[in-house]
Amino acid sequence: MRSRVYLDWNATTPLRDEARAAMVAAMDVVGNPSSVHAEGRAARALMERARAQVAAAVGCKPAEVVFTSGATEAAAVLGRLPVGRVEVEPTAHDCLWAQRRTGEGVRALGWGYANNETGVIAEPPARDDGAALMLDIVQAVGKVPFSFAWSGAEMAVVSAHKFGGPKGVGALIVRDGFDVAPALMGGGQEMGRRAGTENIIGIAGMGAAAEAAQRDLAAGRWEEVGELRNILESALSSGANNTISVGNGGLRLPNTLCLIAPGWKGETQVMAMDLAGFAVSAGSACSSGKVRASRVLLAMGFDEVQAAQAIRVSLGPGVTKEEVLRFADVWCAQYRKALSRAA
Structure with missing residues (x-):
C-alpha cells in the first residue's frame, strides 16, 4: 500500500528535524527568561538565540522581533494603533485590511505579501503620507527572498508553522523606532510589547526552523x-x-x-x-x-x-x-x- x-x-x-531537536533540548531549560539567576539567564540566552535566528530569516534586527502566539495575535496589534475603527477591504489578494482615522492620527494599512490560496505575490500599493504599513509575510518567509529592512514596512507578521516550526508561536516585526501599544497587557516581556511569559519551547523550535529554512532557500x-x-x-x-x-x-x-x-x-x-x-x-x-x-x-x-x-x-x-x-x-x-x- x-x-x-x-x-x-x-x-x-511538517515539523523540521532541527525544530524538534531544539524543542526537546528546550524542555530541559527550567528557568523563566525574566529571572536574573543562572537558570533564568540560560532561558534568556536560548530565547535570544532564537530571536537572532528569526531576524536573520526575515531580514531585520533581532531587537525588532517580538514573539507572539502566532501571526493572528501579531496582526491584532493593528487594533492597538492610535487609529479609528477597523474597515475590512478585501482585494484581489484578500490581503488588505485598513484602519482609517475617524478623527486625528495615522492611517494603518495591512497587506499580504504572498497570498496563501493562489500563491500570487503582490507589492503593497502606494501609501498615503504618514500611513503605517504592516506586511503579512507568513507564506513568504523561507520560500522566496525577503528582507524586512528594505521592505519599507513599519511592521510584519510571521508564523512558525509555515516554515517547519511548531504551531502556536509566531512573531511581530516592529521597525526600530516605531511605537505600538501592547495587545496584551501585564508584565513587561518582549520589550514591553507583549505581556506574558514567553513560550520558550516553541520559540526555540521557531528559531531553529527559521535558520534551516534559510539554508534551504540559499541552497x-x-x-x-x-x-x-x-x-x-x-x-x-x-x-x-x-x-x-x-x-x-x-x-x-x-x-x-x-x-x-x-x-x-x-x-x-x-x-x-x-x-x-x-x-x-x-x-x-x-x-x-x-x-x-x-x-x-x-x-x-x-x-x-x-x-x-x-x-x-x-x-x-x-x-x-x-x-x-x-x-x-x-x-x-x-x-x-x-x-x-x-x-
Missing part, C-alpha cells in the same frame, strides 16, 4: 520545488485542458498551484483526493469547513461557480516528481469520472 502524499504545505508544514531547494510545481501544472493542464490555473504567468510562490476545474466542486475534489491518499485543500485553512466561495477568487474576477470549483495544491521540499505525477494521473482520472457522471 502506498503512503499518503501531503500536498497542503500552505496550511501547515536552491525552493527553486526545485518550483520546477515540480510547473511539472504538475503542465501534467494537469495536459490531462484536462479546460482547467484554469490561477495566477499562471504572474509572480507566484514557487510551491503553490490554484486550479479551477469546471464542473467539479472544490470540496468534492478534496474528498476524492483524500480517499485516494493525497492531502490538498479547497482554500485557506483559516476558513476550512465553511462552504462559501473564495473571496480571493471573487475579487480576482472569477464568478461564484468558478470560485467554488477551485483547489489549492501546495508543495514543499521532500515532495518528489513521482508523487506529483501520480497525483496528476489520479486527479485527471477522477475529474473524467466526475464529468461523465454529470453528463
Whole structure:
C-alpha cells in the first residue's frame, strides 16, 4: 500500500528535524527568561538565540522581533494603533485590511505579501503620507527572498508553522523606532510589547526552523520545488485542458498551484483526493469547513461557480516528481469520472 502524499504545505508544514531537536533540548531549560539567576539567564540566552535566528530569516534586527502566539495575535496589534475603527477591504489578494482615522492620527494599512490560496505575490500599493504599513509575510518567509529592512514596512507578521516550526508561536516585526501599544497587557516581556511569559519551547523550535529554512532557500531547494510545481501544472493542464490555473504567468510562490476545474466542486475534489491518499485543500485553512466561495477568487474576477470549483495544491521540499505525477494521473482520472457522471 502506498503512503499518503501531503500536498497542503500552505496550511501547515511538517515539523523540521532541527525544530524538534531544539524543542526537546528546550524542555530541559527550567528557568523563566525574566529571572536574573543562572537558570533564568540560560532561558534568556536560548530565547535570544532564537530571536537572532528569526531576524536573520526575515531580514531585520533581532531587537525588532517580538514573539507572539502566532501571526493572528501579531496582526491584532493593528487594533492597538492610535487609529479609528477597523474597515475590512478585501482585494484581489484578500490581503488588505485598513484602519482609517475617524478623527486625528495615522492611517494603518495591512497587506499580504504572498497570498496563501493562489500563491500570487503582490507589492503593497502606494501609501498615503504618514500611513503605517504592516506586511503579512507568513507564506513568504523561507520560500522566496525577503528582507524586512528594505521592505519599507513599519511592521510584519510571521508564523512558525509555515516554515517547519511548531504551531502556536509566531512573531511581530516592529521597525526600530516605531511605537505600538501592547495587545496584551501585564508584565513587561518582549520589550514591553507583549505581556506574558514567553513560550520558550516553541520559540526555540521557531528559531531553529527559521535558520534551516534559510539554508534551504540559499541552497536552491525552493527553486526545485518550483520546477515540480510547473511539472504538475503542465501534467494537469495536459490531462484536462479546460482547467484554469490561477495566477499562471504572474509572480507566484514557487510551491503553490490554484486550479479551477469546471464542473467539479472544490470540496468534492478534496474528498476524492483524500480517499485516494493525497492531502490538498479547497482554500485557506483559516476558513476550512465553511462552504462559501473564495473571496480571493471573487475579487480576482472569477464568478461564484468558478470560485467554488477551485483547489489549492501546495508543495514543499521532500515532495518528489513521482508523487506529483501520480497525483496528476489520479486527479485527471477522477475529474473524467466526475464529468461523465454529470453528463
